[in-house]
Amino acid sequence: MKIDLLTILLSSGVLAAIITSIINLISIRTTNKRLLLIEELKNDNTINTFRYTKLFDLNAELNNLPDVDYTMLDNHEGKLVWSKDKVIKVVGESTNRFSMFIKIYNKSKPLFDENIISELQNLINSERAISNELVEILYAGREGNSDISNLMAIRVELEKKLQESIVIQLKALIKA
Secondary structure, eight states: OOOHHHHHEEEEEEEHHHHHHHHHOOOOOOOHHHHHHHHHHHHHHHHHHHHHHHHHHHHHHTTOOOOOOOOOOOETTEEEEEEHHHHHHHHHHHHHHHHHHHHHHHHHGGSOOHHHHHHHHHHHHHHHHHHHHHHHHHHSSSOOOOOOHHHHHHHHHHHHHOOOOOOOHHHHHOOO
8 A cells, every 4th residue: 555645644634633623622621611710700709799789788777877865864953863754765766776777687697607697696685685674664664673774785785796797797808
């Protein structure tokens, strides 16, 4: 068998095509891996942007909660004395503010780690127990010694912890 120039050229062309195809397949596979990585990074960025936007909005909502006038004393004949009406007013206003806080908290729960949520939930449970006791004392006339300052302190601590948690999450997202 005589191998002529045409056969050698055709065989070389087929071999070159096979080698080129293999190199193209490797290149395509590498490109696909890079595209998948880019798509994953894009999705992570979209999620982080969404979380940042939601956390920022929740922080703004917390800052826009109505102020409560905590004055519970009345001037009676030149002396400052506890006023039951003012105490009821303070409890009402702070309860209204706290119910707004709870709505913000419920919106923020999916954005936080479980340990942050459990810590806040424990404080909320304490607040509810004290609040229910105070409602019975103030409105139902039941005798008791529950201190309104404990209730206010827990509510302030809850708001502070949620705000701190939001700021921590925002800072973490900025660094990411």
